[in-house]
Amino acid sequence: MKSPFLFGRSVSTEGFTNRKKEIKRLKSNFQHCINTLLISPRRWGKSSLVKRVAHEVTTKKLRIVQLDLLGLQDEMEFYKALATATIKGTSSKFEEWVTAGKEFFKQLTPKISLGPDPMHDFEISFDWQELEKNYQEILNLPERIARKKGIQIVVCIDEFQNLANFKQPLLFQKRLRSEWQHHQQTCYCLYGSQQHMMMSLFERQSMPFYKFGDVMYLSKISRKDWISFIIKAFDSTRKHIDDVLADHIASLVQDHSYYVQQLSHMVWISTEKNVTRSIVEESLENLLEQNAILYTRDTENLSSSQLAYLKALADGISAGLSSKAVIDKYRLGSSATVAKAKKALLNKELIEIRNSQSFFLDPVYELWFRRFIRS
Ligand SMILES: Nc1ncnc2c1ncn2[C@@H]1O[C@H](COP(=O)(O)OP(=O)(O)OP(=O)(O)O)[C@@H](O)[C@H]1O
Ligand SMILES: [Mg+2]
Known part of the structure; x- marks a missing residue:
């Protein structure tokens, strides 16, 4: 008999539980063409939720395009992935893909390759130099298709925090925002982990995606x-x-x-x-x-102050880590050292901050740490 529990890949129907409120909110955003930014720590269920909602709202008139920044090396690869996903998500037959692949480009000349199973293996590529000059054409592709076909499109981009690995992440965000803000029939759902990083993308006034849409913090299932x-x-x-x-x-x-x-x-x-x-x-x-x-x-790779910080957390101290008493007890050095350790632990996704308090991000690591490391 098959196990009724699933993990390690997103769940959308089988194995999916609850999230009624979140489904309702995201569904409504998709249907009313409102941009969404969805944030949570790792493995809480972002991809599963988006997949579930995508499944529920897709109709002939509302199409969902899904892509993932994981593994994309640079901006140019992103454009290629966006073009492929957009054409795939908006046409149902591969003959249509080929026509769409030609029809919707003016400056760019796409090369289309179909694999042995053309329904699934379809890829579109471009001359890199041409693409660098005309990247806007790809950014506007979903909107152009939506208008031409009289449909609405939601572009869902997973692991959005990965844009930090691109050479010029800020320029990239500016480029996206400056094209996307004119779109009427296409909206965007950007989601990812590394909470502090995602939050800084959307919450800082100086950042291009500031006030881009509805920011949803996914909570735990009760x-x-x-x-x-x-x-x-x-x-x-x-x-x-x-x-x-x-x-x-x-x-x-x-x-x-x-x-x-x-x-x-x-x-x-x-x-x-x-x-x-x-x-x-x-x-x-x-x-x-x-x-x-x-x-x-992970523990071996910690500096001594990062280790001391986690030891304090394991002892149940989640706030006031830079107080003199805590610094003395855990030999944390100074409040500047504490701040630096906290930042590094956030970057390593070992801790998260909720209501100005620090917590272990991975509950099983916390159990392990308490048992084997805590002095
Ligand atoms: N609504 C749900 N009901 C039951 N299980 C769920 C639900 N959402 C997520 N899970 C469980 O959590 C796991 C991780 O979910 P998912 O991959 O959607 O999370 P994520 O937030 O996208 O993770 P990552 O940050 O790694 O991208 C799933 O494999 C599944 O086991
Ligand atoms: Mg995910």
């Missing part, structure tokens, strides 16, 4: 929803878990979407009929063990 999700998933496969143990699973990993699914899966695999507390505890041990190499490496 404990109550997780409990009923876990119980139902076990029931559907003729296994049983009671609400106390379902609550225990979610609480061990602090309701973190990915880990709730992963730990539930591990418990499910080890259970024949009824879940017991010892199965949950053993599964947690396995989870810690599986991640130990990664966590050891």
